[in-house]
Amino acid sequence: MASWGELVSAALLGTERRAAPVPVHAGREPAAALLDAAAVSTVRRRAGLRPAPAAERPAVAPPDPRPELPDAARRRLALLLADRGGHAGSRRGAAPDLTELLPQWLATAGEQGYRAPAALLPALLDAARARTDLQPAALALAGPRALWLARLNDDWKFALRGIGGAAALPARQDHAASQRLWEEGLFAERVALLSATRRLDPAAGLALLAGTWSTERAEDRLMFLDSLREGLSPADEPFLEKALSDRSRNVRATAAELLSALPESALASRMAERATACLRLDEAAEYDGADREQPTAGPVLVVTPPRACDAGMERDGVVAKAPAGRGERAWWMTQLLEATPLGVWPGLLGGRSPEEIVALPVADGRRTEVHDAWCRAAVRQRNAAWARALLGAPTAAGNGISGSAAPGIAASDGEAGSSRDAAKLLGVLPAGERAAWVAEFIASHGLSDAFRLLGVCAVPWAEPLGRAVVDALDIARDAGSYPWSFSGVMGLAERCLDPAAADRLDMLTAQGGEPEDGSPGADGYWSEAFQRLVGTLRLRATMHAELTGRDAPHAGADSGHAGAGP
The missing domain is CATH 1.25.10 (Leucine-rich Repeat Variant)
Structure with a gap:
């Protein structure tokens, strides 16, 4: 009998280049004889192996008392985990992207209090390892058994570092x-x-x-x-x-x-004392700022940044070293402003409302610095009144580069160096007001600057917001452009539109005539994109019904993806 190494070498080179190191009977293929010899050698090697001492058995997995998934939801999870490859690098076509639906499915399953099926835990942990955005919801669904498995497999050690396994926590009374x-x-x-x-x-x-x-x-x-x-x-x-x-x-x-x-903390008081020394109101100043066509007389905010950053300021969180390109004194001042309770300013500035304060001109071109600091303060303090004033009217906000003199976010976004974040300000507002603001913004200015704003709106989108997004997409289609420029918004729509809108959107899936000045074939691509949108909404409705036991609003909800039936 040839050695195992000789058999492997012959197999790698092929019997046409090297004679098989085994007897080959007449009429028999050398390759078949080689494989038979390899099989016999394998059996001999295994039969002669001395058994090793048994390893210590791992501890039993902890119990998870939460209910099991319904059968249809369990099969759905298996399909979602099997489709983790998504459509990267290729045209998606009209099929829903199951990869993007997995986070929503996990969130709904967690809300319903289910536990992950034991057989799917490895695939679920693999998915969470590949996508950090899935980890909190995936580990919560996996429960204490995720930690048990992570101790047995180094590939899943992330579960030991993440925030999960809440089901394993002791009872509150213990x-x-x-x-x-x-x-x-x-x-x-x-x-x-x-x-x-x-x-x-x-x-x-x-x-x-x-x-x-x-x-x-x-x-x-x-x-x-x-x-x-x-x-x-x-x-x-x-x-x-x-x-x-x-x-x-x-x-x-x-x-x-x-x-x-x-706002009532001692640190907030110390910061307010320092910040109020930096801003004062000159009731009769001559203001000729760049955002005014003519010099005007009236109230103007005068800014006097601190001359030094002392030890007390540093202890209270002020970073002394300014970033590259920033003046030190302005850097210290903005940190003081953002840490000062916003309720201080109306009393200091003549009882004015946040809207009136934001509308005040700021001397020496420091409007951007002051307003940006107030934006960060509004986000940190969750102050809806100031967030509303700093955002301004959505119809006036433009595309963020208007540089107009009107109060609100557009008034400073056009100025050099502005670092404010409209999405964060919107996050301070109640969900309904947030959706209404973004809907009006899109209706006035289209989708060019709406992607991040849409990302902070509650899911599913309220009907006016959903209608504004679909109308803007339909306008882009009529303009003859390709849908790929709006793929991010379309992806958000698939995940965030109310599934009940699917039937109403059916009319958008039909192909119309190509605009004379439109891109070749664009209408067909738009039709495909809307088919995917409608199919995804119906699939989401079915997934929700599988997890909640409620009837899906459309019987054909799974038609958008082959093999996705419950």
């Missing part, structure tokens, strides 16, 4: 078990415990953290401190004040940011 988990648990388990405790009992969560704070690593202290955003209140101020003296700069900065979100 204080001893919670304390033991806090002191002995994995980092992910400790973060999950702190977040859950803060959600239910902020004081108990703070007590957990304070008990071990001095022994924690700097990077862990930073993550734990960030968990205090949940349920942040004046009761957290003494602990956060002590954290201002932490040896880690990032921890100090986070503590200062949290304290500045508490």
